[in-house]
Amino acid sequence: MERDTLTDDDCGRFAALVHDRVSGTTGGASQADLDAHLASCAACRSLLADLVAMRGAAAGLPDFTPRTEVWTNLSQRLAAELAARPRPIWTGARVALAMAATLVVAVASSVWLLRGPSTAPVPQASAVPAGAPAAAVIQSPKDLVQDVDEHLRIADEHYAKAITGLEQVVKGGEGALDPALAATLAKNLGVIDQAITESREAIKTQPNNQLAQTSLFEALRQKVALLEDTVALINVMRKGDQAGAAKILGGLSKS
Amino acid sequence: MAMTPSDRTEANRLDRDIVQRCRRGDLGAFEELYKRHGSRLYTVAYRITGSAADAEDLVQDIFLQVYRRLDSFRGEAALGTWLHRLAVNASLDFVRSKQGRRQRVTDTAEDLDAIAAPANGPWRPDAALDRMDLDRAIAQLPPSYRRAFLLHDVEGLEHHEIGESLGIAEGTSKSLLFKARTRLRVILRGRSGVR
Numbered sequence: 001m002e003r004d005t006l007t008d009d010d011c012g013r014f015a016a017l018v019h020d021r022v023s024g025t026t027g028g029a030s031q032a033d034l035d036a037h038l039a040s041c042a043a044c045r046s047l048l049a050d051l052v053a054m055r056g057a058a059a060g061l062p063d064f065t066p067r068t069e070v071w072t073n074l075s076q077r078l079a080a081e082l083a084a085r086p087r088p089i090w091t092g093a094r095v096a097l098a099m100a101a102t103l104v105v106a107v108a109s110s111v112w113l114l115r116g117p118s119t120a121p122v123p124q125a126s127a128v129p130a131g132a133p134a135a136a137v138i139q140s141p142k143d144l145v146q147d148v149d150e151h152l153r154i155a156d157e158h159y160a161k162a163i164t165g166l167e168q169v170v171k172g173g174e175g176a177l178d179p180a181l182a183a184t185l186a187k188n189l190g191v192i193d194q195a196i197t198e199s200r201e202a203i204k205t206q207p208n209n210q211l212a213q214t215s216l217f218e219a220l221r222q223k224v225a226l227l228e229d230t231v232a233l234i235n236v237m238r239k240g241d242q243a244g245a246a247k248i249l250g251g252l253s254k255s
Numbered sequence: 256m257a258m259t260p261s262d263r264t265e266a267n268r269l270d271r272d273i274v275q276r277c278r279r280g281d282l283g284a285f286e287e288l289y290k291r292h293g294s295r296l297y298t299v300a301y302r303i304t305g306s307a308a309d310a311e312d313l314v315q316d317i318f319l320q321v322y323r324r325l326d327s328f329r330g331e332a333a334l335g336t337w338l339h340r341l342a343v344n345a346s347l348d349f350v351r352s353k354q355g356r357r358q359r360v361t362d363t364a365e366d367l368d369a370i371a372a373p374a375n376g377p378w379r380p381d382a383a384l385d386r387m388d389l390d391r392a393i394a395q396l397p398p399s400y401r402r403a404f405l406l407h408d409v410e411g412l413e414h415h416e417i418g419e420s421l422g423i424a425e426g427t428s429k430s431l432l433f434k435a436r437t438r439l440r441v442i443l444r445g446r447s448g449v450r
Contacts, residue, residue: 019433023407050440057389058408066297066314071289074315078282078322211280 010037014044022051082214152213159220166227173234185230192226195219263333270334277325289318292335296342302405303346305394309353310346317345343410347420350398392442396435403431404439 017034020026026034038045177185196219202212229248236244270291276284296317301310320341328337393401393409402421406412407428412420417428 016433019436022436023432047440050443051436054389054436054439054443055408057386058404059411061302061386061390061409063294063298064301065294066311070297070311070314071286071293074289074318075282075286077315077319078285081319081322082282206281208283209280210282 011041011044014038014041015047018044018048018051021048022055079210082211155217156220159217159224162224163220163227166224166231170227170230170234173231173238176234176237177230181233185226188226189223192219192223196223266335267333271330274325274328274330274334277322285318285322288321292338293318295335296338299339299342299410300346300349302393302409303343303402304350305398305401309349313345313349314342317342320345339410343406343412343420347402350402388443389439392439395442396438399431400435400438403428404435407432408436 014034014037017026017030021031021034038048196216199212199216199219202209203216206212233245233248236248270288273284273288273291277288293314297310297314300313300317301307304310304313317338321338328334393404396404403417406417406420407414414425414428414432417423418425421428423431
C-alpha cells in the first residue's frame, strides 16, 4: 500500500536524498534506492514535486529595478571621488583659487548628473504657458547640457586670460629671480603645460570625458597658483624681503 | 528568458569593451556598466539584506568598489560572475556587521520549530508556483535559512562556496538549505490552503 505521509523512518531517510536530487547531487547507488522508494511512496513523490517546482521558481525569480536616485547618488559619489583623487601627472603646486575650484566642480558635477540616466519625466519648455515669467521657464535637459558646456567654455577662457596676464607679469620680472629658481619654476610650468595639452587632446577625442575635464581644470588651477606664487616671489625679491621669499618658497616646496 | 550561448558570447564581448573604456576613465562607459548590471546586483543585495534602503546603499558601495577595482578584473570569469560575487560578499558582510550576535541567537531559536511545523493545507504542485508568493515566503524565513536558500537555489552557489562566504561548514550549509526548503514548503502550503 502507498504511504502518503512523511512519518515513516524510511521517508525521513529518503527526504535528504530527495533534497540532494533537487540540488543535482545524488550519487549513483542512492539514486536507485530513491527511485525504488519513490515508486511506492506518494508522500515522497509529492515532496520531490514541490521542491522541483520551488527550485524552478527560485531560479527564475525576477530582478528588481533600483530607483533612479541610486544612479544619481552613485554618480555624485563617483564625481566627488574623482575630484579628490591624487593628481595623476604632476604633484606640484598648492591648490589656489578655491572659489573657482568650487565653481568648476559644481559645473562638472552638473554635467555628470545631466548626462546621467534620468528616467523621470522632465517637463518640456513648450509646456510652460505663454506669458509666464522668464524665471518659471523650465529648461529641457538638452538646453541645460548646452548651458553647462557654455559655462565650462567660459571658465576655460577665464583661466586662459588669468594665465596670460600672470605670464606677462612673470616675464617682466624674471630678472629679479635667482636663475636656478627661475629654471625650476619654468620646468614645473612645463610639466603643468604638458598636462593641460594632454587633457585638451583627451577632451577633443571624447568631449564627455569627465576625468579629462577634471584634469584640465585641475591643471589650469595649478598653473594659476604657480604663476601667482611666482609673481609674489618676484615682488618680495625686488623689495629684498628674504623672509617673505623664504615663506613663499616654503609653501611651494610643501605643495 | 534564458540566454543562448551566442547571446552570452555577445554579452561578454560587450562587457569586455565596457571594462576597457572604464579603465581609460570613460565615465559614460561606467554608466553603461551600471545599466547592464545594476538591477542584478541590487536584487542580490535586496534579497540578502531584506531591505530596499540597505540594498540601495550597498549597490552604490559595490559599484564604487567596482570602479576602484576594475584593474584587478582579469577577465578570466565573465564580468557578470565577478560582479555577482562582489555583490554577494558585500551583502553578506553588511548583514554580518549589522546583525552580529543578536541574529545568531535568534536563528538558533528559530531552528527548533523549522521541521516540526506541520504542513496545513494542500499545495498544488501541478500548478505553476507564483513567484510573488515565493518571494514573500522567502522573506519570512529566519535569516540563516534565507541566506542559504538564496545563495544556493536562487543565486546558484555550491555548498562549499556558501560555506566559505558565510564562514560555516559545508554540511551546515546543506542542513540550513534542507530546513529552509522544508519551511518554505510549509509556508507555501499554508498560503495555497487559504486560496
